[in-house]
Amino acid sequence: GNPYFSTDTGAALRGAEIDAEVILKATMVDGVYDSDPRKNPDAQLIRDISYREAVTRGLRVMDLTAFMLCMEQKVPVVRVFSMENLGNILRVAAGEDLGTTVHE
Numbered sequence: 001g002n003p004y005f006s007t008d009t010g011a012a013l014r015g016a017e018i019d020a021e022v023i024l025k026a027t028m029v030d031g032v033y034d035s036d037p038r039k040n041p042d043a044q045l046i047r048d049i050s051y052r053e054a055v056t057r058g059l060r061v062m063d064l065t066a067f068m069l070c071m072e073q074k075v076p077v078v079r080v081f082s083m084e085n086l087g088n089i090l091r092v093a094a095g096e097d098l099g100t101t102v103h104e
Contacts, residue, residue: 003083008066016073023075024092025062026083031100032061048101051078062099078102 005013008025015023030035030045032054037043046059051071055064061080062070070078081088081099090097 006063006066008062009069012062012066012069012073012075015075020075022077022079023070024089025078025080026089027061027080028083030084030098031080031084032059032078032102034059034089046100048103050103054102070102074104076104 011023014020019061029071031047032049033041034044034046034057037045049059054061055067057072060076069075079092079099079101081092083089088098
């Protein structure tokens with residue numbers, strides 16, 4: 001790790017360095033929501049969103065530094081999905097449409 005950097009920022013940095021086509025972000029919820037689904041039972045899953053819109057709306061699935069780095073370095077896509085089912089990473093890597101796609 002790097003001091004003062006979250007794992008999100010580290011992943012965004014490494015993704016930008018290697019010109020990754022996608023960064024996979026496994027998390028505790030099954031994608032990006034319009035509010036915290038653990039606190040708001042009416043929270044709505046957002047299936048597709050741009051980096052800019054996510055930042056503008058204050059959505060906190062990645063830290064702001066990571067979002068800005070992905071935007072500035074033109075990382076094409078971040079896929080956000082649940083890690084509750086360990087098979088999800090294989091499903092997302094195989095192209096299955098799980099969770100949320102965050103893009104330029």
